[in-house]
Amino acid sequence: MPRTTAADVLADGVHRAGAARVFLAPGAPAFLRDAVARRGLATLDAPDVTDACVMAAVTGELGDVPGVVLATLDDVAALSPGLTLAARDRAPLLLLTPPHADVALLAPIVKASLIVEPASAGHWIAHAANLAMTGPRGPVHVACAASVAGAAALPVATACRPAPLPPPAGAGLDALGARLSATRPLIVTGLECGGDDARWVRAFAESLPAPVLATPKGRGTLAEPHPLALGLLDGSHPLLVATDLVLLIGVDASELPPGVLPATARVARIGRAPWPEGGPTLSADIVGEITLVIEELAPHVKARPSADWDVAALDRLKRAAVAEALTAPGARLVRIVREATPAGTIATADVPLGLAWQAVAPRETLTPLGGHAPPGYAIVAAVAAQLADADRRVVAFTSPLGLAAGAGAVALATDRALPIVIVVLGPEGDEQAFTRALARGLALARPVVIGAGD
Incomplete structure (x- = not known):
């Protein structure tokens, strides 16, 4: 019978918390990658660590599960935008890394940083998952050294999800x-x-x-x-x-x-x-x-x-x-997209949508709280939303700058054949031409970019 390691216990805890996919930042430690693979969790190699955190945050926001990222702390500044987004948007997220001398720099943007030892791996991953999912939700950091990850550990049947809230008094x-x-x-x-x-x-x-x-x-x-x-x-x-x-x-x-x-x-x-x-x-x-x-x-x-x-x-x-909503720049194009897409469509945006996009259910409109998000947010979030639910239509609304910043996410969507529709808002052109381009794009089983002038 194969030996259970501390890394296996961490991966099992992530699974029992409800996570089905783990986002891998470049340089994610092999000992954690191998453990999640052994547990059968799907993985996705993100273009960079910021995108990995954004996709995990969106996964946590859309589902009642924590998003999960494997990364290192070699560049905390690159981690900061995605973790800040998760903290601000109250998105449950687990960040698993090796220990690092700069771990204190995470303190303002994570709910806690927890250090794993072989005997406590089951306890700490359960605590991390519960803390991330307990309101106000947010990111939690778990540090595990390579020497600890490979050590034998005993699986513990701990609860990896918060208990139901008590009835009101x-x-x-x-x-x-x-x-x-x-x-x-x-x-x-x-x-x-x-x-x-x-x-x-x-x-x-x-x-x-x-x-x-x-x-x-x-x-x-x-x-x-x-x-x-x-x-x-x-x-x-x-x-x-x-x-x-x-x-x-x-x-x-x-x-x-x-x-x-x-x-x-x-x-x-x-x-x-x-x-x-x-x-x-x-x-x-x-x-x-x-x-x-x-x-x-x-x-x-x-x-x-x-x-x-x-x-x-x-x-x-x-x-x-x-x-009044339809008088805003780009609003008529947003309304055209809304009318052409089915109920349940997820709209991600790093540009204002206003009431031109009529939401009919919670968490159908993903915009960063306060309007502050890493560059390329709309496209990165659209990729995560489509991965989270392959059966729903996903539309990303962005600007020319957002499209350029999201180039890595566009390439990832192309590689995965994700049918996201990217609408680049700008000076409005021919609405009829835009409508025709949108109809063609919605029929494709791959990502498509449609500009305001199409």
Whole structure:
């Protein structure tokens, strides 16, 4: 019977955390590569370490699993953009490397750096996976020396995924239920909302009834064509002035730029992660599974009178927002792509999309939080999204500079025959020619680049 090594235990832990693919940065240590291969995990050689981290971050964001990267710490500066993206976007990620003297440089952008020994390999990989997946999610570093990786280790049946959140306390439900007596409640959805939450949020919004705004990461929780979906959260949005309760659902504090909520606003929250000190003051806060909390609030919703929003005014706001969205540069081309692609299409972007792209489910629109991303993000993210789900259409929206920066990812997509569509936005040309080029591109079983002037 083959001997089990510490590297085998790490690879098994990664597998039990739910990861199906490992992204390999150039120079990834052979002793870790061999271990993941023995465990049967798929691997992908990334063009560089930044791309490896971006693809792992997108994998973690799309699925309920950590993205995994094998790399070295020889160039921490090259690691930083991808890890920073994962930290900012709350994407669960495991970075496995050999130890290095510069490991302290990772401290600002990882949740922890853990050192593995043969006797503790099972414990530490389970702890790393749990920490990466526990809100607020983010990257965790695991260091394993070659001498340790080859040493005999005992597999340990440790849990590599976080336990379910406890049910909400009655006192918290009562406090939030009392806040729902507001006459003009406004819901804001954020990055913690997943596919299972969407139908509950919709039913909740319709029952109150309450209009819904979304952060860039919360788009699609309520399908954007829905009459109550009133656009993106912005400090100048007129609903923020009219509301007497802002209810954050699945919103991370990092999604709220300073001053985006009025200083006088009464704010309550339903979320999966603890609210940090320094965030907006909450009048009520429940940490738990979003679906379960909404279900438990049903008696409070039934007992209250309907909200007092002017339905006609909300309809005018929605129509105006959609019309304004189509005046932005490139917006008409974005709308053409949206109308030509099926529901469930994933859009990745490092250029503004606005409401020209109508998201109909959570995590269909992948944009970096705050608009800050490594060069070429849209194309790299599209490759990762297509690898994560081969059956979904994936479209990347970028600029000429983004296309140049993503050349390595384009080559990778070509080598793997990934049918991503790359739309390069710029000065708009003939819309009919663009539509014809798009139709041809959508029919191909390989990556295609379509320019605004096509």
